[in-house]
Amino acid sequence: MDSVLSLSIGEPERREEDMRLSYIAIEASKYSAVMKAAFVLSPHKVVIEDAAIPVPREREVLVRVEACGICASDIKFFNGLKSYRETSFGKSSPGFTGHEWAGVVVSTGQDVKTIREGDRVVPYIITSCGLCKYCRAGRENLCAEKRYVHGGFAEYIKVPEQNLIRIPENIRVEDACLTEPTACCLHAIEQLDLKSEDTVAIIGDGPMGLLHLQLIRNLRSKVIMIGHHEGRLKMANTLGADLVINSLEIDPYKAVMEATDGYGADAVILAINNRDAMSTALRLVSKGGRINIFAGAHPDYEISISPNKIHYSELTITGSADALRKNYHEALSLMEKGAVKPSAIVTHTFPLEKIGEAIDAVQKRAAIKAVVKP
Ligand SMILES: [Zn+2]
Ligand SMILES: [Zn+2]
Structure with missing residues (x-):
């Protein structure tokens, strides 16, 4: 997959088309740089289909997802109980709401400075206006313009550089993918x-x-x-x-x-x-x-x-809703020291093709925490 990918990104004349096609599901036969991604077509209906591998622009980064936890909010979205402005049902949201992921950087946009190919990363999942009273106070989780970096139930995800945090070397991917939920708990506990x-x-x-x-x-x-x-x-x-x-x-x-x-x-x-x-x-x-x-x-x-x-x-x-950026760093530092081990609650791991079974296991309470490995 990686060699196909670098080929497509390296071809400048195809770049614009790539961008237009990114995040749109297409048939494999029509396009070479494709990935597998989960789509929730309508409430209760998840499928795995081919999608164009997103192309990172100026300050964006393409990450190969290695693991993505299933969150209660993914289940609520799947059941139609919760909606997100930036994620809707249907073919336009590969990887849908998956946000508890960890992965490896495979390519970077031309203006990316802090992240390099090969870096292991997790997302800081909030994007916000950066200007309002809350953003200025570091409380981006309260911003009216808050959006999430979604799409982890796919082989690749494109993320703004500023939303990536490097994983310390000694943390396993099974723990790292649960940085976000751990950060959310830390935000609650600090209150x-x-x-x-x-x-x-x-x-x-x-x-x-x-x-x-x-x-x-x-x-x-x-x-x-x-x-x-x-x-x-x-x-x-x-x-x-x-x-x-x-x-x-x-x-x-x-x-x-x-x-x-x-x-x-x-x-x-x-x-x-x-x-x-x-x-x-x-x-x-x-x-x-x-x-x-x-x-x-x-x-x-x-x-x-x-x-x-x-x-x-x-x-x-x-x-407490979501977490602050500093809580993510605290979560990783606790994992680095071995003070917490989020993967201790992971009882089930599924390949991406079996995400339907994974959701089922969580819904039926057979799993405590389920992780999908694309
Ligand atoms: Zn979550
Ligand atoms: Zn704001």
């Missing part, structure tokens, strides 16, 4: 101002809950994991949770109060989000406690909340 004597309750035993668990254990705070999936709770035990609560068997409120001498949890992370989880969080947080609403709610809902509870108990309720 909770955790101390080592704190007890943190994580509601939701999915991959993000389990990633939070690893990161919080690294801070030496105690972790109570609340969920109701046997396999995931078992993994929470393996990853060092101080207490694991199966909410189908034990009332989480009672169990948390018992474990904290009746105080409740100093911090609560909502790694799933629904009315039940939210009201549980409000019940089991201690006075002076913090709640982070990490997971988005799809569909959204409203709750009634007593202002007096927030007032008299001095509660702090925060939210």
Whole structure:
């Protein structure tokens, strides 16, 4: 594939045509520089088809994707529950929403200065206006113009140079591809101002809950994991949770109060989000406690909340969406030091051709974290 690729990029007279064709699915017979890519044609319908390999322009970089994790947001998109302005269903979005990827640079546009062929990279997935109040404060995740670098469920992806971060040498691709979710957890955790004597309750035993668990254990705070999936709770035990609560068997409120001498949890992370989880969080947080609403709610809902509870108990309720650029670097540095190992939650790996099975395994909860290797 690589030799075909360099041939096509090296031909200047074909360059414009390449650009026009990039990101458009075409038949293999009509074009030589093609790749396999996953397309979601309509909700619930994913196919693998040929697509033109994108051509990097001035400050763009072409990356050979080595691994791409399946995120809950990919599943929501697949099911038609969430849409992205820059990604729509159909033939114009090879690799659709895949953003948890890692890969190797295969070619660079003429003005690229910081990234070289052969570099191992992960994406910083946000592009933003760079000018608004939030962007100026380094909070690009709040920019009204926020878009994502999508398309990791494909053999190749084209990325702006400024959206690439080099992977330290000793990090395996299986860990590196989970830099983005790890960064998102770090962004949530930094809002909770955790101390080592704190007890943190994580509601939701999915991959993000389990990633939070690893990161919080690294801070030496105690972790109570609340969920109701046997396999995931078992993994929470393996990853060092101080207490694991199966909410189908034990009332989480009672169990948390018992474990904290009746105080409740100093911090609560909502790694799933629904009315039940939210009201549980409000019940089991201690006075002076913090709640982070990490997971988005799809569909959204409203709750009634007593202002007096927030007032008299001095509660702090925060939210976190995506991650800041610095969180990506923190995530990689923790992996480099061996302090966290995101791949510990990966239970299934699939080749790109089997992405349908991968999505199925995640949807049916057979997989905790599934990674696709294009
Ligand atoms: Zn993600
Ligand atoms: Zn902005």
